[in-house]
Amino acid sequence: MKYASLNHNSSPTSFMKAVINGLAPDKGLYYPKEKVTLSKEFIDSIKNIDDVEICYEVINKYVGDEIPKSKLIEIIKNTISFKIPLKKIENSIYSLELFHGPTLAFKDIGAKFMAQCLDYFKSYYNSKKITVLVATSGDTGGAVAKGFSETKDIEVCILYPKGKISKVQERQITTNGNYVKAIAVKGDFDKCQSMVKKAFNDEEINRKIALTSANSINVARWLPQMFYYFLAYKKIKNKKDNLFSVPSGNFGNICAGILSKSMGLPVNHFIASTNINDTIPRYLKDGIYEPYSTKRTISNAMDVCDPSNFIRIQKIFNSDLQKLKKDVSSFSFDDKSTKETIRSLYNSYNYLTCPHSAIGYLGLKKYLNTSNLNNVNGIFISTAHSIKFKDVVESTINSSIKYPKSIKEILKKEKESFSIDSYSELKEYLLYRV
Numbered sequence: 001m002k003y004a005s006l007n008h009n010s011s012p013t014s015f016m017k018a019v020i021n022g023l024a025p026d027k028g029l030y031y032p033k034e035k036v037t038l039s040k041e042f043i044d045s046i047k048n049i050d051d052v053e054i055c056y057e058v059i060n061k062y063v064g065d066e067i068p069k070s071k072l073i074e075i076i077k078n079t080i081s082f083k084i085p086l087k088k089i090e091n092s093i094y095s096l097e098l099f100h101g102p103t104l105a106f107k108d109i110g111a112k113f114m115a116q117c118l119d120y121f122k123s124y125y126n127s128k129k130i131t132v133l134v135a136t137s138g139d140t141g142g143a144v145a146k147g148f149s150e151t152k153d154i155e156v157c158i159l160y161p162k163g164k165i166s167k168v169q170e171r172q173i174t175t176n177g178n179y180v181k182a183i184a185v186k187g188d189f190d191k192c193q194s195m196v197k198k199a200f201n202d203e204e205i206n207r208k209i210a211l212t213s214a215n216s217i218n219v220a221r222w223l224p225q226m227f228y229y230f231l232a233y234k235k236i237k238n239k240k241d242n243l244f245s246v247p248s249g250n251f252g253n254i255c256a257g258i259l260s261k262s263m264g265l266p267v268n269h270f271i272a273s274t275n276i277n278d279t280i281p282r283y284l285k286d287g288i289y290e291p292y293s294t295k296r297t298i299s300n301a302m303d304v305c306d307p308s309n310f311i312r313i314q315k316i317f318n319s320d321l322q323k324l325k326k327d328v329s330s331f332s333f334d335d336k337s338t339k340e341t342i343r344s345l346y347n348s349y350n351y352l353t354c355p356h357s358a359i360g361y362l363g364l365k366k367y368l369n370t371s372n373l374n375n376v377n378g379i380f381i382s383t384a385h386s387i388k389f390k391d392v393v394e395s396t397i398n399s400s401i402k403y404p405k406s407i408k409e410i411l412k413k414e415k416e417s418f419s420i421d422s423y424s425e426l427k428e429y430l431l432y433r434v
């Protein structure tokens with residue numbers, strides 16, 4: 001498969017190059033050149049096919065012959081090595097729990113897949129040392145760190161805002177051994193991100209090392225997110241209409257769902273559920289794309305006002321707003337209703353949700369109410385474990401929540417990180433690290 005830039009000023013490239021580059025040279029997002037469709041026989045028999053084989057069918061055309069079948073199967077096995085349950089919450093409503101991976105959020109899937117692809121490609125690349133450089137406001141850092149903690153010879157540098165991420169998130173970033181360097185930046189997330197951007201444009205650094213980014217626009221993080229839409233469909237034992245509500249920030253997760261539908265997965269409708277950073281709900285309403293400045297919320301992994309992956313969704317619908325609206329609805333919710341939902345799901349169903357997942361539930365309910373549907377499979381995606389947002393969830397339900405076993409282990413480990421204040425310190429580290 002070849003990948004073209006959505007800015008149309010770079011020539012199409014291979015899967016390997018798209019993974020290593022992250023962004024095309026013209027700064028556009030990569031998009032597959034050919035449309036992939038799955039056969040009706042495959043879709044009709046999904047319920048009897050092994051999980052790994054389903055995922056292989058879904059992704060193999062996007063990878064092409066650049067990774068041999070046996071290796072790709074091994075990568076898939078490692079990627080979906082944890083349980084992905086579909087839990088019934090109430091009539092017509094299910095939670096697809098994507099938070100049983102190593103860092104308790106759905107980003108584990110994309111990060112694990114990407115780390116293994118890069119690990120496979122590194123020997124075909126060139127003599128320059130590959131370094132993954134990424135800035136995080138919390139969740140991405142842990143998933144990437146963990147994803148790469150088993151790949152040797154690829155060093156990962158994670159920049160996080162010192163003192164501004166949760167205790168669990170910090171431990172997930174700082175306890176992964178020698179190849180994963182955690183760097184605490186004195187400042188906020190924007191400062192981390194601007195340092196990363198500066199490094200990518202720094203010629204002296206680029207001469208010496210191959211820097212790659214592991215952010216969510218990378219095709220090797222985006223595409224494997226299709227896996228769980230197919231695996232959820234496999235679990236459903238009836239023939240009712242299927243709806244997915246996806247808590248959305250940068251719109252990578254929902255974009256993978258929409259791509260799955262374009263390949264033949266039977267999904268009737270998607271609901272993009274956002275917090276008050278509501279650029280897309282407003283766009284679907286009045287057709288005007290106008291990002292306001294980003295507002296902070298308790299669902300902070302979705303505090304995004306100009307979602308990078310939305311351009312890929314536009315591409316799937318050929319930029320036709322009417323077609324997009326037929327398949328996708330979008331609603332936004334504030335912190336107050338998010339908290340009320342966390343509380344009522346806990347009180348009524350003894351079900352704990354993180355703030356993001358609660359917004360997924362709210363979006364689903366709103367769509368079902370406005371469209372008067374009640375005999376469907378309404379699935380909201382639970383993107384993270386409630387423990388990652390311990391403080392806000394505990395104060396909302398007025399009760400304490402237990403650490404899962406894996407987190408207890410991490411909390412026992414010694415944290416390893418060093419602090420920097422300025423770009424020159426980062427540059428010095430990247431060039432002369434020992």
Ligand SMILES: *Cc1c(COP(=O)(O)O)cnc(C)c1O
Pocket residue numbers: 105106107139140216247248249250251252253254301302356357383384
């Ligand atoms: C990243 C993240 C999201 C948003 O996902 P996108 O693919 O950026 O839309 C939602 N919930 C949680 C917990 C996340 O970490």
